[in-house]
Amino acid sequence: MSSAPKLYIGLLHYPVYNKNMNVITTSITNLDIHDIARTACTYDIARYYVIHPLDTQRRLIGDILNYWQEGYGASYNPDRKEAFQRVKLIDTLDSAMQEIEKVEGQVPKLITTDARIYPNTISYKEMRKLLDTGDPYLLLFGTGWGIEKETMLKSDYILEPIYGAGPYNHLSVRSAVAIILDRLKGTPWWE
Numbered sequence: 001m002s003s004a005p006k007l008y009i010g011l012l013h014y015p016v017y018n019k020n021m022n023v024i025t026t027s028i029t030n031l032d033i034h035d036i037a038r039t040a041c042t043y044d045i046a047r048y049y050v051i052h053p054l055d056t057q058r059r060l061i062g063d064i065l066n067y068w069q070e071g072y073g074a075s076y077n078p079d080r081k082e083a084f085q086r087v088k089l090i091d092t093l094d095s096a097m098q099e100i101e102k103v104e105g106q107v108p109k110l111i112t113t114d115a116r117i118y119p120n121t122i123s124y125k126e127m128r129k130l131l132d133t134g135d136p137y138l139l140l141f142g143t144g145w146g147i148e149k150e151t152m153l154k155s156d157y158i159l160e161p162i163y164g165a166g167p168y169n170h171l172s173v174r175s176a177v178a179i180i181l182d183r184l185k186g187t188p189w190w191e
Contacts, residue, residue, distance in 0.1 A: 006104055006136040007185065009040060010049040010096050011173065013057070015151060016144040026143040028057050033064055033087065034080070035174040036141075041083040043181040046103075048087045049096045049138075061089050093140070093151070100136055108136035112155040113180060114146050115162075115169045122157045124183040130157070131184060139180070141173050 011032060014025035033050060040048040052058055065087060067073045074081040090096050100108045111127065122130075131137060140147065140155070152158060162171060162179055171179075 006046050006100075006108075006134070007131060008047045008049065008096075008100055008108065008136065008138045009036070009045050009177065009181075010051050010090075010093065010138055010140045011036060011177075012093060012140055012142050012147055012151075013050075013052040014054075015148040016142045017146050017148060019145050021145070023148050024144060025052075025054055025057075028052060028061050028064075029143075030064060032143070032174050033061065034083075036177050037083040037087045038080075039174070039178045039181055040086050043185045045086060045181070046136075047100075049090050050087060051090055051093055051096055053091050058089060058091070065089060096138060100138055104136040106136060108138040109156040110154070111137055111139045111157045111159060112147055112152050113139070113141050113159050113176065114152060115171075116146070117161065118152055118158045120155070120158055121160050123160055124180075127157060127159060128184055128188075139184075141177055141180075143173055 013028070015023045016026055018024045028050070037048055050061055052061060065084060068077075068080050068084040069087075074084075090099065097108060097110070109130075139159075140151075159180060161169065162176060163169070
């Protein structure tokens with residue numbers, strides 16, 4: 001019998017694309033930290049990594065985390081504090097992978113997300129089955145216009161895009177996180 005899946009998520013700020021498909025580092029968005037933390041808590045995610053390499057942005061993120069984890073925000077809003085307990089600031093994707101390996105005793109499998117199709121794209125239904133193996137997984141979300149291709153191709157799995165009812169396909173990352181976590185860990189209402 002398999003153990004409960006160990007699912008971690010990461011919000012990657014580098015290397016990602018801008019709208020001209022140049023590799024850049026994106027700025028932090030306060031709402032991404034808050035909303036994704038709450039979603040991670042709702043779906044019992046082991047840890048939510050905010051992955052950012054720049055010192056100036058890391059200080060800003062650190063101030064936000066401190067306010068909600070230990071500062072006035074923690075006592076003012078205990079529900080938000082609970083959600084923020086799952087959030088950790090880390091500098092690189094490799095650092096996140098190494099930390100998960102230390103905790104779990106094995107390297108996590110990397111799942112990436114994109115609005116584009118790649119050769120190793122997998123459906124949500126197939127990914128749900130794989131999560132039941134009990135192996136650790138890191139589900140990575142990109143900011144900007146998506147995770148750069150080299151990182152995408154290094155991943156073990158790439159989730160299929162989220163398709164809406166129309167041709168527009170540029171969800172906010174926090175909306176995509178909520179939809180994807182519900183598809184992977186929510187009640188299977190379609191069965």
